[in-house]
């Protein structure tokens with residue numbers, strides 16, 4: 001008969017087994033994009049191809065954005081949290097925060113975080129212009145403002161779009177990035193670099209020029 005309440009080795013054994021089961025479950029969620037998308041409703045899954053960062057891209061980005069333990073990474077326009085959640089999984093000793101203007105998407109991100117049981121990631125609902133970027137060390141940016149341009153794919157029709165807003169956000173981000181300390185790292189995905197001040201050196205470029213890695217000089 002197994003005595004589950006036996007002291008010493010049995011308790012340690014049970015703890016180890018529980019931890020292993022948890023980490024196996026986590027590995028399974030991050031095994032493929034499709035598996036990770038199954039955390040979300042069908043309407044969110046359908047948007048993945050165009051709007052959420054693929055796992056292989058997130059892995060490459062966080063490899064660069066987390067040069068050492070304890071790095072704080074911000075995702076500007078975090079959608080349903082796919083980049084931040086992937087980062088938190090790949091880099092358990094770093095922390096990730098996502099800011100998202102659409103309340104519903106920020107809610108899905110938090111629900112997914114809860115299901116995955118990740119504690120080094122958080123989300124907030126709001127506009128990135130409300131944040132002080134200096135509270136973070138490094139930044140990820142998946143061309144979040146492009147929806148404002150005419151003829152681009154939209155996530156939904158819950159917000160107002162305008163090219164003027166595109167220019168305003170890009171200029172705002174440019175100024176904020178300009179004020180970050182030397183050594184700040186930025187990864188952009190599918191961006192035309194309008195938001196990048198010249199004081200950032202592009203040190204690497206991947207995936208047919210769509211993934212760019214910068215360090216502030």
Ligand SMILES: C[S@@+](CC[C@H](N)C(=O)[O-])C[C@H]1O[C@@H](n2cnc3c(N)ncnc32)[C@H](O)[C@@H]1O
Pocket residue numbers: 050051052053075076077078079080081082083099100101102105126127128129142143144145155169
């Ligand atoms: C291309 S999606 C990327 C989502 C996520 N970063 C990822 O990689 O999976 C861009 C997101 O940025 C959000 N966004 C756009 N402008 C924003 C702003 N000014 N403040 C906060 N979020 C914004 C959009 O609502 C959208 O969810």
